[in-house]
Amino acid sequence: MNEIKVFAPATIANLNCGFDLLGLCLDGIGDEMIFRKSSEKGLQITKISGANLPYEVENNVAGVAALALLNEVDIDFGIEMEIHKKLKLGSGIGSSSASAAGAVFGINELLGKPFTKKELVNFAMKGEVVASGSEHADNVAPCLLGGFTLVTGYNPLEVIRIDAPKDLFAVVLHPHIEVKTSDSRAVLKPEVSLKNAITQTGNLGGFVAGLYTSDYDLISRSLKDVLVEPYRKHLIPGFDKVKNAALENGALGSGISGAGPSIFALCKQKENAQKVAIAMEKAFSDTKISYDVHISEINEEGTKLITN
Template sequence: MSKSLKIFAPATVANLSCGFDVLGCCLDTVGDEMVISLSSTPGVKITKIVGATLPFETHKNVAGVATEALLKEYGKNIGIEIEIYKKIKAGSGIGSSAASSAGAVWAVNHLLDSPFTPNQLIPFAMEGEKLASGNAHADNVAPALLGGFTLVRSYSPLDVIKLHTPKDLFMTVIHPQIEVKTSDSRSVIKNKVSLQKAIHQWGNVGGLVAGLYTEDYQLIGRSLEDVIIEPLRSILIPEFDTVKTTALKNGALGCGISGSGPSIFALSRGNQNAIVIAEHIKKIYDTTGIDFDIHVSKINNNGVKILNN
């Protein structure tokens, strides 16, 4: 077995408008870096954190909790040391906690000669998400571990499916430097929806999955519509409506809230379209006085990957 591993733990976009808690996709140009090592001292230890103020206590750190869940199932008392180099800001809506959780379990599994399949790693990473938000959702950790687009068909029992990813899909993401915690954004969601809206949303989920497999970009665009969550959460994000209108006007297939926000995603066909949309969105936020980051990325079809030291 290898003794140490340096990895890239990717950012992700969850929900994809129509698929609250069940759909997500993996980004390629933004993510954390982690170094995971086997140790002669039993137990999980967080040894270094750079780029964010996060707890070193294992039971308070999502990477630590996820790793402990894996080792409990593995059944052997071994030692793991974790270094975290955060490049995804907490509360950004592009899977900061998921990157740490998924990256940790993927790397530990690799160091142990892969006793678990990628799908079997998902429940371990979900324990990290539960610590972060109070809800063990899989729509970020699944694409981080499997790559591409993923669908959580069921949570009980857990059934996650990797979907087809057309090569021409690119994502533009703007992250306003305001924090919208997942727990806070969930508090604005209603517990009940009308049958009419549910039917509308189900149709969009099916349409998006069909569009991905048939590489029908217009169908993908028509399906990126959220009639349930977005109307409630969008009010928490400055200039959301303006960004969405501008992105669609300039060729985006669809535009919506990334995860729980405040990041906004726009899905495009082709890298050049994604860059043009980024330029237009930048102009909007330049007038707000709010600091922001913009990312343009192809869809990462592989998920977590090993980095050369």
């Protein structure tokens, strides 16, 4: 296996009640990356399309993640990496994480899988530092592992992977605006009420129970974020209208994807997701901001080889 092609999917992090903890993996939308063994030692980024990103390995999310892995192995060949970005940077659906996850997954495959996917999360997190300034696994964990992931600790990394109920679909509306990370952080309150903390705790507990029992009503009741969304939503034009349109059309829940600006909804069954997507588009069109919309199953596989 001298050349492989990898698909690194988009993800939703900060899923309502699971702010900073819970993510899910999308299907059908993601980056592609190509990996090749080469005689010239070391790691080289040989091609980048779809985004203006640095070719210097040390300044590139995928490069840094890849180096973190390569530091742990001893190989007698070099690696060439191509990055074909389909996910727009700053969209809130895990673009940088897809690069990091794709890089470590691809190289791991090329090396004959010395690491498990869970172990790869640790390397991919190193790439996230380039993009966001901190190691976090909210997006790289679902991108690599698929399904839902709950990241409950970092020293050591604790990732719980949970299968998605089979009829669950996600809708993502991506407004073509930039929400600055600094603004997303600045609006957060360092203190919250004990009451709200308990509400959030109960909602995540309920949501996790809903996933294990495929209880869509419970999932729906639990998909609420009382800690962060009330502050961050003001950074996204039309957020309340879009969310309400989703809920009024039968979505189980809706919220901010990642740190925004994307807005997601979870739905039971594809037909409802299609209906909800149309309603969200209609509600957002008032803003006159351009956007795109994706409808996706929950991707249970995560980052994978493209074999065709």
